[in-house]
Amino acid sequence: MLRLPRYEYHRPRRLDDALQLLDRHGDEARVVAGGTDLIPNMKHRLFEPGHLVALSAVEELQGIRWDDGVLDVGAAVTLDALSRNPEVRRHASALADAARHVAGPQIRNRATLGGNVCLDTRCTYYNQTEFWRTALGFCLKKDGDTCHVTRVGRKCVAAHSADTPPVLMVLDAEVELRSSKGSRAVPVREWFVADGIHNTRLEAGEILTRIRIPIHPATRCSYRKLRQRQAVDFPLLTVAVGADFASDGRVSEIRGVVTGLGSRPRWLTGWDDLVDGSLDDDVVDALAQRAGAQCRPLENMIVDPEWRRAMVPVEVGRALRTLRSAGPAGASLEA
Amino acid sequence: MSPGSRIVRFRVNGDPVEVGVPEHHTLVEALRYALGLTGTKQGCDKGDCGACTVLVDGRPTLSCILPVHEAEDRDVITVEGLARGVEPHPLQDEFDRHGAAQCGFCTPGILCSAAALLDESPAPTREEIREALSGNLCRCTGYTKIFVAVEAAAARLRSAP
Ligand SMILES: Cc1cc2nc3c(=O)[nH]c(=O)nc-3n(C[C@H](O)[C@H](O)[C@H](O)COP(=O)(O)OP(=O)(O)OC[C@H]3O[C@@H](n4cnc5c(N)ncnc54)[C@H](O)[C@@H]3O)c2cc1C
Ligand code: SF4
Ligand code: FES
Numbered sequence: 319m320l321r322l323p324r325y326e327y328h329r330p331r332r333l334d335d336a337l338q339l340l341d342r343h344g345d346e347a348r349v350v351a352g353g354t355d356l357i358p359n360m361k362h363r364l365f366e367p368g369h370l371v372a373l374s375a376v377e378e379l380q381g382i383r384w385d386d387g388v389l390d391v392g393a394a395v396t397l398d399a400l401s402r403n404p405e406v407r408r409h410a411s412a413l414a415d416a417a418r419h420v421a422g423p424q425i426r427n428r429a430t431l432g433g434n435v436c437l438d439t440r441c442t443y444y445n446q447t448e449f450w451r452t453a454l455g456f457c458l459k460k461d462g463d464t465c466h467v468t469r470v471g472r473k474c475v476a477a478h479s480a481d482t483p484p485v486l487m488v489l490d491a492e493v494e495l496r497s498s499k500g501s502r503a504v505p506v507r508e509w510f511v512a513d514g515i516h517n518t519r520l521e522a523g524e525i526l527t528r529i530r531i532p533i534h535p536a537t538r539c540s541y542r543k544l545r546q547r548q549a550v551d552f553p554l555l556t557v558a559v560g561a562d563f564a565s566d567g568r569v570s571e572i573r574g575v576v577t578g579l580g581s582r583p584r585w586l587t588g589w590d591d592l593v594d595g596s597l598d599d600d601v602v603d604a605l606a607q608r609a610g611a612q613c614r615p616l617e618n619m620i621v622d623p624e625w626r627r628a629m630v631p632v633e634v635g636r637a638l639r640t641l642r643s644a645g646p647a648g649a650s651l652e653a
Numbered sequence: 654m655s656p657g658s659r660i661v662r663f664r665v666n667g668d669p670v671e672v673g674v675p676e677h678h679t680l681v682e683a684l685r686y687a688l689g690l691t692g693t694k695q696g697c698d699k700g701d702c703g704a705c706t707v708l709v710d711g712r713p714t715l716s717c718i719l720p721v722h723e724a725e726d727r728d729v730i731t732v733e734g735l736a737r738g739v740e741p742h743p744l745q746d747e748f749d750r751h752g753a754a755q756c757g758f759c760t761p762g763i764l765c766s767a768a769a770l771l772d773e774s775p776a777p778t779r780e781e782i783r784e785a786l787s788g789n790l791c792r793c794t795g796y797t798k799i800f801v802a803v804e805a806a807a808a809r810l811r812s813a814p
């Protein structure tokens with residue numbers, strides 16, 4: 319049995335009330351959406367907020383709208399609803415795909431897109447009970463002063479492990495944030511930070527309200543996930559790639575993101591000079607090799623980092639090949 | 654009511670209930686310790702195994718990571734609520750017939766996930782059954798007998814719903 323620490327639970331119906339609660343309780347408060355990440359973490363005593371501000375009853379955070387070339391998704395929309403939504407499947411099927419590959423069905427019935435974009439980073443030495451963590455004298459990220467992964471480092475390198483952000487980055491989505499002081503928008507490409515303490519640019523008192531995804535008919539996107547079992551497991555590696563396909567089949571704007579390795583998703587670089595209109599096997603292999611050279615998995619997960627490293631070019635290659643055969647409009651259906 | 658406790662109202666297996674529970678309890682704690690409904694199992698207690706699966710407004714949900722407040726005003730169905738009066742649910746009957754339960758710890762959760770599937774899709778393929786049950790771990794059976802039992806229950810429900 320894993321008991322939760324004590325807290326007071328608030329379930330406001332309006333966004334303004336939720337923001338007010340965050341202001342009133344400051345450091346003591348935390349937002350809970352589906353709770354599928356936060357509640358296990360609280361059972362592990364990684365967080366012990368005195369006040370939980372639930373988003374499940376806030377109407378403004380619901381709904382999926384298709385609005386003149388933009389998919390506008392409420393932060394509290396569940397991953398199950400997202401993956402089944404006809405507009406999402408038609409216009410951004412790689413996102414539906416990524417959502418469908420998160421955890422298992424029961425979790426997807428509660429887990430939200432906003433929570434996925436705000437997911438805490440994960441590590442073998444962190445996502446454990448307090449009792450387990452005591453044995454090693456804790457670690458830098460929580461309660462301790464050493465990192466068991468890098469041993470010498472002064473910076474936590476726990477892995478960013480959320481499935482949807484790579485696709486959102488490739489599609490150039492942005493998140494909308496609200497606080498009692500106003501609102502702002504941040505491109506998902508700039509949302510993640512890895513300073514050893516923070517994982518995102520979320521500020522105190524802010525709630526992520528909507529995720530907006532611009533859809534260009536020429537863009538295709540595909541997604542791949544490496545994990546030990548084909549269900550429930552977090553990714554050991556997640557890849558999203560995208561490109562624009564002209565009507566004559568010529569390819570441009572090739573881009574890719576790999577995550578599951580370090581503390582934030584990695585935007586792949588050095589691809590532009592490898593693509594000259596085509597995505598044939600030689601080009602795919604060159605792109606995949608260059609992706610592999612940029613990624614260095616650490617021992618922040620229970621599996622062999624060498625295996626994960628060897629799988630980077632394999633999965634990037636698979637994602638790129640899927641892109642090639644994807645339908646003409648929007649994203650590919652099956653990764 | 655002691656401090657730090659709260660009254661939560663919802664429906665369990667069709668009956669309205671009103672329980673006084675500690676504010677920080679989960680739905681599985683309310684079901685097992687306040688309502689005495691011990692059919693729902695508390696396994697890993699952190700979202701990994703599916704043993705605590707119940708239906709909340711018809712959808713399979715992990716009750717071990719659901720703050721009890723989230724059940725407020727909702728319809729909760731547990732394994733105790735699947736039977737129709739004295740008649741077991743066809744799934745329960747077919748699980749028995751096919752030996753789809755061994756130690757039985759995963760069974761209440763699997764029955765709930767399977768019941769939700771059959772409500773939505775009366776003739777699921779093997780692949781759809783696998784997908785629907787992919788969040789429920791079973792250490793004993795190897796799953797095959799479970800899949801066969803779900804198929805048999807689906808067939809029975811189609812012929813006599
Ligand atoms: C067994 C298991 C397997 C899992 N497998 C996967 C997987 O394969 N891939 C994956 O990506 N995830 C996985 N998860 C993690 C999690 O279920 C998902 O990432 C989910 O999308 C998180 O969303 P949530 O609504 O439940 O977040 P919550 O747990 O409610 O919140 C997570 C964090 O985000 C903050 N937050 C949530 N919403 C907002 C908001 N709108 N504004 C500001 N802050 C917010 C919370 O304060 C908290 O810090 C798994 C979890 C479990 C238990
Ligand atoms: S990477 Fe190091 S500091 Fe971060 S959670 Fe793991 S062991 Fe702790
Ligand atoms: S007991 Fe809830 S998932 Fe294991």
Ligand code: FES
Binds near residue numbers: 753790793
């Ligand atoms: S019957 Fe024992 S765990 Fe499934």
